[in-house]
Amino acid sequence: MSFLVKNSPCFQVLPQPSLRIGKSERTRAAILNSALDFLWAHPFRDMTVQSLMTPTGVSRSAFYRYFKDLHEVMEALLSMLNEEALAVTGPWFEGTGDPIALFNESLAAVVEVCYRRGPILRAIDDAAATDNRLEKVWAQFFRQFDDAVTLRIEAEQSQGLVPNLDARTMAIALNRLNVYSYIEAFGQRPRSKPEPVCEALNRIWISTLYGSEWLGKESSNLVRT
Amino acid sequence: MSFLVKNSPCFQVLPQPSLRIGKSERTRAAILNSALDFLWAHPFRDMTVQSLMTPTGVSRSAFYRYFKDLHEVMEALLSMLNEEALAVTGPWFEGTGDPIALFNESLAAVVEVCYRRGPILRAIDDAAATDNRLEKVWAQFFRQFDDAVTLRIEAEQSQGLVPNLDARTMAIALNRLNVYSYIEAFGQRPRSKPEPVCEALNRIWISTLYGSEWLGKESSNLVRT
DNA sequence: CACTAAAAATGACATCGTGTCACTTTAAAG
DNA sequence: CTTTAAAGTGACACGATGTCATTTTTAGTG
Numbered sequence: 305m306s307f308l309v310k311n312s313p314c315f316q317v318l319p320q321p322s323l324r325i326g327k328s329e330r331t332r333a334a335i336l337n338s339a340l341d342f343l344w345a346h347p348f349r350d351m352t353v354q355s356l357m358t359p360t361g362v363s364r365s366a367f368y369r370y371f372k373d374l375h376e377v378m379e380a381l382l383s384m385l386n387e388e389a390l391a392v393t394g395p396w397f398e399g400t401g402d403p404i405a406l407f408n409e410s411l412a413a414v415v416e417v418c419y420r421r422g423p424i425l426r427a428i429d430d431a432a433a434t435d436n437r438l439e440k441v442w443a444q445f446f447r448q449f450d451d452a453v454t455l456r457i458e459a460e461q462s463q464g465l466v467p468n469l470d471a472r473t474m475a476i477a478l479n480r481l482n483v484y485s486y487i488e489a490f491g492q493r494p495r496s497k498p499e500p501v502c503e504a505l506n507r508i509w510i511s512t513l514y515g516s517e518w519l520g521k522e523s524s525n526l527v528r529t
Numbered sequence: 530m531s532f533l534v535k536n537s538p539c540f541q542v543l544p545q546p547s548l549r550i551g552k553s554e555r556t557r558a559a560i561l562n563s564a565l566d567f568l569w570a571h572p573f574r575d576m577t578v579q580s581l582m583t584p585t586g587v588s589r590s591a592f593y594r595y596f597k598d599l600h601e602v603m604e605a606l607l608s609m610l611n612e613e614a615l616a617v618t619g620p621w622f623e624g625t626g627d628p629i630a631l632f633n634e635s636l637a638a639v640v641e642v643c644y645r646r647g648p649i650l651r652a653i654d655d656a657a658a659t660d661n662r663l664e665k666v667w668a669q670f671f672r673q674f675d676d677a678v679t680l681r682i683e684a685e686q687s688q689g690l691v692p693n694l695d696a697r698t699m700a701i702a703l704n705r706l707n708v709y710s711y712i713e714a715f716g717q718r719p720r721s722k723p724e725p726v727c728e729a730l731n732r733i734w735i736s737t738l739y740g741s742e743w744l745g746k747e748s749s750n751l752v753r754t
Numbered sequence: 755c756a757c758t759a760a761a762a763a764t765g766a767c768a769t770c771g772t773g774t775c776a777c778t779t780t781a782a783a784g
Numbered sequence: 785c786t787t788t789a790a791a792g793t794g795a796c797a798c799g800a801t802g803t804c805a806t807t808t809t810t811a812g813t814g
Binding site: 431433476481501505507508 | 572573574654655656658659660692694695698699701702703705706708709710713714725726728729730732733736737740741
Binding site: 589590592 | 799800801802803804
């Protein structure tokens with residue numbers, strides 16, 4: 305899931321069948337690409353094993369050599385998405401520097417990722433409703449961000465930047481706000497423009513955590529140092 | 530869906546088989562009650578036609594006399610939930626009176642409804658992912674609140690109470706915030722306590738729309754009159 | 755009470771996607 | 785070229801769905 309390359313109509317797992325890797329790896333990647341292609345144009349509920357294997361030219365039953373079932377495919381896509389999201393939110397979670405500026409940056413980057421992967425994000429959420437195991441992994445994905453945001457809020461609270469509130473409850477609410485705003489806006493094509501969504505989320509987070517007087521500003525070294 | 534009566538383990542459609550109504554109506558209500566009972570203890574993905582009919586003592590195939598499929602059952606439950614939610618949010622949507630006080634009241638009431646119906650709410654969202662028609666009805670449910678909140682924000686803006694922002698985008702984001710916070714907190718048992726959720730949502734809405742200086746206050750007639 | 759027509763309920767069946775399995779084909783290494 | 789493990793295949797059993805012809809029940813009527 306590392307080497308991602310731009311390809312029509314969406315980012316693919318492997319650019320072209322590389323001869324340097326085993327046949328097994330190539331077929332597995334082909335299936336994942338099938339899934340990305342399929343979900344770009346259809347909802348998860350219409351996905352069947354057949355629909356993923358036909359484009360690969362391999363028989364349906366071969367699918368089960370690579371994945372336990374369709375949900376395991378979705379789990380692979382989720383782990384891909386998770387990598388992309390973490391890569392981009394890391395800076396804010398570490399959190400050395402101007403908190404508001406850092407947040408703005410991270411938010412914009414994560415919105416970009418979810419815009420680009422919108423239909424996949426939606427498909428994962430849909431699929432999680434139909435499978436126990438995937439549901440757990442999806443919940444873990446959320447919890448990971450819940451934990452990080454909770455820590456961040458508590459850190460800011462200890463500096464007096466954020467008022468006294470139940471950090472975890474707030475983190476959970478704000479993360480649901482974001483993910484389901486992404487799914488709503490970017491989950492099915494034609495997708496909404498990302499900028500207004502980013503702006504709205506930014507406004508909500510900043511005014512809730514720091515107060516509305518900080519909107520559109522960086523917190524500057526006045527407060528921080 | 531009008532006469533709702535408290536009954537273990539959750540609110541039922543009909544208290545006891547009334548002899549005043551036709552057999553057909555009674556069986557239909559029995560199926561809906563089966564669904565409420567089932568979803569109180571199991572996720573939607575485990576629901577089958579059989580699982581709804583066994584408790585009624587009627588054969589599986591009789592189900593199709595009353596509903597096209599399981600999703601039509603969920604549609605009926607959604608319309609029930611919709612009634613309950615509208616009844617409680619109406620006052621805020623009409624919006625004559627102190628806006629912040631009215632909002633507090635409506636929010637608390639809607640949180641109570643979603644707490645009481647948590648597992649059902651979750652089941653509807655899950656089911657919507659697996660059926661085109663239900664997905665549309667569910668989207669309409671959201672749109673109805675998106676429209677109402679948008680109007681309300683615009684009304685406040687024209688009075689100078691709420692800053693200039695994209696009202697619709699904000700309404701969509703805030704509604705997703707609420708519904709998916711409810712689903713997260715109340716969607717599966719054991720459910721979280723409703724009060725902290727209510728408090729967090731209140732904080733987010735108020736500080737985003739009116740500014741953090743209004744937290745915990747009513748806007749009073751100073752501003753309004 | 756008996757009769758009848760419509761409503762309600764039933765069991766059997768065809769369908770569809772799933773997951774498994776015994777078997778065949780392929781391809782890489784000696 | 786041979787060997788052996790990996791990759792791929794077709795056929796099958798399963799489970800849930802939705803339909804249908806048929807039977808049972810119910811409610812109204814003479």
